[in-house]
Every structure is written in C-alpha cells, then in structure tokens.
Amino acid sequence: MAINNTENINTWLSHLHEETKFSISVDCVIFGYDEAALKVLLMDCNMPPYEGKKSLIGDLLQKQETTDEAAKRILENRTLLTDLYLEQVNVYSNPFRHPLGRVITLAYYSLINIEDYENQIVDAENKQLEWKTLATIDDLAFDHLEIVKDAYARLQRTVREVPIGFSMLPKKFSLIQLQNFYETVLDIELDRRNFRRKLMALGLLIDLKEFQDNVAHRPAKLYSFDFEKYKQKKNIGTLNFEI
Amino acid sequence: MAINNTENINTWLSHLHEETKFSISVDCVIFGYDEAALKVLLMDCNMPPYEGKKSLIGDLLQKQETTDEAAKRILENRTLLTDLYLEQVNVYSNPFRHPLGRVITLAYYSLINIEDYENQIVDAENKQLEWKTLATIDDLAFDHLEIVKDAYARLQRTVREVPIGFSMLPKKFSLIQLQNFYETVLDIELDRRNFRRKLMALGLLIDLKEFQDNVAHRPAKLYSFDFEKYKQKKNIGTLNFEI
DNA sequence: TTGCTTTGCGTCAATTTAACACAAAGTAAT
DNA sequence: ATTACTTTGTGTTAAATTGACGCAAAGCAA
Structure with missing residues (x-):
C-alpha cells in the first residue's frame, strides 16, 4: 500500500515535467450595452499573421493566481472598474490556435455599463481600446471570433435566468x-x-x-x-x- | 509598426517560459443512472494526503491533444464506450488544490448508460472502479467534491433543455x-x-x-x-x- | 390650442399548466 | 377460476399564464 502510493506519486511527478506544461492565457469578452446595441471591447492585434485585426483583451495566467483572479486583474487593469460580473465560458485548446506556440486559453465574459467607462480604456501600449458592435464583428485574430460567439450564446442563456443585465x-x-x-x-x-x-x-x-x-x-x-x-x-x- | 510587432512578440515569448507554464489535468465526472439513482464513477485515490478517499477519473493533458480529445481518451480508456456525451464544466485553478504542485484542472461531465457498462471499468492499476450514488458522496480527494457539485448543477440545467438524458x-x-x-x-x-x-x-x-x-x-x-x-x-x- | 410622440395601463381570448379519479392489464394467491 | 393486488394508461376541468390589442395620459413643439 505504501509502495503503491510511492509508485503512484512517482508516476505523477514524472509526468509533471516540461513536456506536459502549457502556457495559459485568460481572454475576456467584455460586453457593453449602448445606444440599443450590444458591443464588445476589442484591442488591436499586432502579432503576425494577425496584424490589423482586432482581438480580445487577455493576458497570460501568472504563477500564483487563479484564473478568476487573472480575469479580474485583466478587467480591472483595462476598465478601472471593480466588482464586475465575470463568468467562465470555455477552454480553447487547439494546439495550433496560437502562432507563437501552444497557448491554451480560458475565456471569460463580463458585462459593463458603458456609461461608467468614459472612454478611459487603453491597452498595454496605451492605445485606446475600441467598442465594436457585436453584430458587425466578423473577423478577429486567433480563434477569438469563435470565443465571442460562444460567450454571446452563454450571455443569452444566462441573461434570461439571472438578472445580470442590470450591470450593463x-x-x-x-x-x-x-x-x-x-x-x-x-x-x-x-x-x-x-x-x-x-x-x-x-x-x-x-x-x-x-x-x-x-x-x-x-x-x-x-x-x-x-x-x-x-x-x-x-x-x-x-x-x-x-x- | 514592424518594430512594434517585434517588440510585442518578444514580450510574449519572454512570457512563454517555464514560470508561466502549468500542468493541466482533465477530470471527468461520469454520471450513470441505475435503479432510480444517479451515480458517479469514482476511483480510489492513493495519493497523500488523500489516501483512502475516492477521486474522479482524470489524466494529464498531453502535448498534442485538445482538452476535448483528452476527455474523450480518458473516457474511452476507462469505459470502453465511444460516442459518449461530453460537456465542459469549469476550470479549477487554485494554486494549492493539488498536493504535488500546481495542477490546473478542467472538468468535463459525461453521461453513460450503466447497462452498457457491464462492470468492466478498471483504473490504470486494473482496480475496479466504483459507481457511487451521488446523494451519498460527501467527501472526495482534492477539490473533486466541488467539481461533482458543479457538474451536477450543470447537468440539471442542461437536461431540461437538451435531450441528453436518453444517453443514460x-x-x-x-x-x-x-x-x-x-x-x-x-x-x-x-x-x-x-x-x-x-x-x-x-x-x-x-x-x-x-x-x-x-x-x-x-x-x-x-x-x-x-x-x-x-x-x-x-x-x-x-x-x-x-x- | 393642436398635433406629435412615447409612456402607461386594462381587457379578453388562447394557451398552458396543475390537480385530480377511474378503468385496464397483467401477476399472484386462494 | 375467482379475487386481490399492483402498476399502467387516459380525460376533464379549473386556474394561471401568455399573447394580442386599443386607448388615454404626459410632455414638447409648432
């Protein structure tokens, strides 16, 4: 029994090596509602081959944070708002989804009141982020279009069952x-x-x-x-x- | 612009190092229905400090597979059944959730017809797995109890909207x-x-x-x-x- | 004062849901 | 073979909810 345990642990440890470790990013689909249109906050992607396209706002998961904390950090950094509604959407793990190597992403969506936002939102290079009307979004960097669609589907389901709409x-x-x-x-x-x-x-x-x-x-x-x-x-x- | 891109990529690459890479496991909550009870397939956990407790069936994500593929692999290995219903539940990323180091887990749930199963299911050490009635599960290894609860909540929601119950x-x-x-x-x-x-x-x-x-x-x-x-x-x- | 636009409310018919009782089909016991 | 027992299978009616719709009220503008 003790031996069994040790074997088991060693098996595990041997697996916990470089080969099966992955970079994880957290991407946020930030929905806002304004002028009777549903919008999503996007940034410019300047990573080949996606230069010129828009992408979601995200960052790599850091060593000691949970994914919820990472999503919160990303959101607060960008929007300067706290207490935002956050919900996990899905994991996207296609090995070739990211051009720089394998990056597994966990998508969250969030709802913010565009009134609160007051145009202060900028990206890491201090470039203004852009609210884009959901209906007009048809091409994004990476697999972010799929993520936006999934997040929207989730929003549609949740908004009927839980009063989350009031955040927007x-x-x-x-x-x-x-x-x-x-x-x-x-x-x-x-x-x-x-x-x-x-x-x-x-x-x-x-x-x-x-x-x-x-x-x-x-x-x-x-x-x-x-x-x-x-x-x-x-x-x-x-x-x-x-x- | 070109310079910007290069900088950006370098920033990314510098992050894609050992420090921010994580082991990822995929855990499956396998529901079965039998004798008017909802059951979950569990295995013995013999990893300290959880010896003697039951745990979900899972494995580490491998280098070239998606998480869906990993879940499918795990399920098919254990149940010898194919075409099983699979749905993502949540990501569990507390840095201290696993005693051997940081392991982020993605939970799936699946539904199987216990009739099809015929008691053939064994773990990696050829030990028989056990169907445990959901209502009696009150203590599991790791954060697996939380995972089971979340998966059950998800099942309850989905079963009303989609005819997944027929798989069970x-x-x-x-x-x-x-x-x-x-x-x-x-x-x-x-x-x-x-x-x-x-x-x-x-x-x-x-x-x-x-x-x-x-x-x-x-x-x-x-x-x-x-x-x-x-x-x-x-x-x-x-x-x-x-x- | 009149016209325009949008808000705010009540009614009525159609549909859906909830509650409920009794006959039918089979086995088991005598 | 008759009776008792258990579970299946069906119809009806009242209550609640939903959907469709018309008209008065409040304010501004001309």
Missing part, C-alpha cells in the same frame, strides 16, 4: 430601456405591455419616483433594480426570474 | 422510467399524467409496440427516442424541448 444598464433606467436591452441581447421582439406586466410582477424593481427629462414626449418613470430583494427571494427559493 | 437510459424505456429519471436528476416530483402528455406532445418518442415483461403488474409500453426527428426539428427551429 445605467443605475436608473426606464422600463423601455430595460425592454430594449432584452430585445437587443436576445434578438427578439417583446410586447411592451406584456413585458411591463411580467417585470412588475417580479417585484424586483424600485420605483424611484423620478422621470426622464429633456425628452420631446412623455417622460418615462425611472427604476432601479432591487438587488437586496433579489438575494432574499433567491435564498428563500421564491424566485422565478425568467424573461 | 436503456435504448428501450417506458414513460415511467423516463419520468423517474427526470424526477431523480431534477430532484422534483412530476405528475404522471401531465408528464406523459408533455412528452407525447413533443412527438420525439417512437412507440416500439413492445411491452415490458416479467413484471407483476400491467406491463408498460416501451419507447425509444427519435434522435433523427430531434435533429430535424432542431434545425428547422420547431423545437421546444423543455421538461
């Missing part, structure tokens, strides 16, 4: 804005009146008793999302958040 | 068996009559015109799942598979 909206929003958001992300049309009914029935919106101004029509009521009540309801199991 | 059932099954399966996996109770109605309405079950035998009561009709029709309907977009 202003703190104060109108029901119409909220509806537009769901219509954009899910790529469907919703009936205004039925949408309102459903959302109000959830009981998770706080009526701020405030209104839009500077609009050439009836101003809309503003709401915020009641994260506290959401947590409570979720814990009790009372919740059926389903858009 | 006999090819010929009764509606009651099917209902029991969903009740077990989702941990809910379903009304027999409403369940039947819903399933029949899907139009994806083939009535085999066969019946159970050797049962001390009215024998149940047997069905099989119409994978062909499912693919068709899915492609046309006619489908609403929602248990």
